[in-house]
């Protein structure tokens with residue numbers, strides 16, 4: 001983990017009418033780390049993803065990427081710079097087969113510049129590169145799964161497809177909005193090594209999660225949001241031990257478990 | 263089986279499965295299965311001028327093709343890019359007037375005016391529609407419907423471009439065979455071209471813009487640029503049909519901005535089956551001849567298109583081509599639930 005912050009979020013505030021979804025939230029993300037963001041429902045996690053990636057306009061505040069202000073840039077420019085995201089509500093291109101879903105991001109200017117995944121297809125066929133990426137992300141190449149229409153894929157594969165869409169751009173940063181939710185324990189167990197491998201490839205990862213136990217195993221640092229405000233940030237062990245976090249999650253079965261078993 | 267305990271099951275015919283992808287090269291049977299429908303369409307279109315009696319019906323064929331170009335362009339934008347464009351007449355009028363100017367002022371022959379008017383017109387239409395591209399769904403539909411009406415009133419009020427009289431004295435095609443085969447050729451070319459386009463990589467991006475534009479943005483692509491490219495392609499088809507129309511009638515006037523050019527292609531698309539691209543052509547082959555027979559009713563014909571549209575939508579008909587393709591590719595059987 002190197003020391004330079006790749007992303008600097010500086011006092012972002014977002015108000016939806018009267019609702020303060022985010023109130024003066026600041027944090028740094030360091031190159032190559034996995035930062036977890038947790039918080040109860042409605043605490044502003046998705047909103048912060050939308051603010052960083054330019055999908056909604058911030059009321060105030062700045063986001064710096066490698067020291068450059070990207071606050072005013074439109075979403076497609078930010079993605080083009082290498083900050084990609086997944087969506088909490090997955091909407092793949094349902095009518096297309098899984099690998100054709102990747103032809104679309106591979107058509108983007110960034111994918112053309114960077115030459116696809118791992119130098120694969122600057123001039124190559126996008127279909128082949130798409131299948132390569134799917135294999136990287138855990139689709140069995142020789143099975144029929146990559147060729148099935150996205151509409152017929154189970155949740156586990158759709159989550160992987162969301163990640164694959166990010167990988168097609170050879171991103172510097174991936175922001176995953178609840179990649180683990182809706183997955184079974186064993187599915188998550190098979191996703192964890194994948195995330196760790198992406199980190200080893202030098203990708204900085206921000207993970208928004210509700211599944212605290214699994215998140216704490218992979219995250220280097222964790223930030224806690226509550227009612228749109230930053231409650232604390234620190235190493236997983238520190239966060240687990242913090243009383244305020246327990247209070248914020250009061251009543252949540254899982255947290256009780258994580259806290260006591262840790 | 264008892265009626266409410268069964269449901270219809272649709273299964274791809276074996277030959278359909280066998281002729282997907284490169285496996286079609288395996289035998290003559292598979293090849294024939296693939297080629298026959300296309301061949302029937304192409305040969306059918308090409309012999310129409312030869313078998314139709316008299317000048318009148320041959321002219322109807324040319325007009326059918328001109329509407330078909332518009333209908334294919336509507337189908338492309340609506341079903342593959344997600345832009346419901348009611349401005350077909352705007353494309354026709356722009357292409358038409360440009361052709362008229364190029365022909366009468368600069369003296370260019372049809373062989374040059376048509377491609378020039380197509381490119382210039384498509385650029386102009388795309389530029390003018392650019393501010394509306396971020397609009398979604400019904401808002402884009404309404405605004406695009408305003409464009410031809412606006413152009414018509416401007417020409418009328420300012421008395422430019424010949425005002426209500428239009429521009430006359432435009433060259434016709436060399437003879438009626440050139441006219442017919444040119445228009446039929448252009449239509450077939452665009453039909454197969456657009457079909458090819460929507461299955462290419464950029465075509466998948468277009469479909470992505472329709473299905474999930476957020477994911478397109480998250481992939482680092484500017485939606486507006488892709489919408490603009492698509493509008494350019496659709497406008498080119500519209501402008502080309504306008505250019506041909508002007509050379510056929512040897513006259514260009516504000517009636518080229520008339521609602522017919524916006525509405526009939528939509529009715530044809532609905533009848534023929536949206537999203538198939540061939541469907542709109544079939545729809546025009548059905549609708550335009552009927553519409554010509556009803557010419558005495560004048561603008562009242564819009565009512566007739568509207569009734570057909572309403573009928574098809576109320577009865578949720580899938581359109582001729584969707585039905586046809588299903589019967590061709592699949593068989594049905596009842597199964598117990």
Ligand SMILES: Nc1ncnc2c1ncn2[C@@H]1O[C@H](COP(=O)(O)OP(=O)(O)OP(=O)(O)O)[C@@H](O)[C@H]1O
Pocket residue numbers: 016019020021039040041042043044045046047048088
């Ligand atoms: N488009 C919007 N318009 C109005 N209010 C919104 C909008 N989006 C989010 N909010 C509000 O902002 C607050 C934060 O929402 P957000 O979706 O960021 O929460 P979250 O932490 O992602 O929740 P979850 O864990 O359920 O995904 C909520 O109170 C929500 O109702």
Ligand SMILES: [Mg+2]
Pocket residue numbers: 045046047088177
């Ligand atoms: Mg959320």
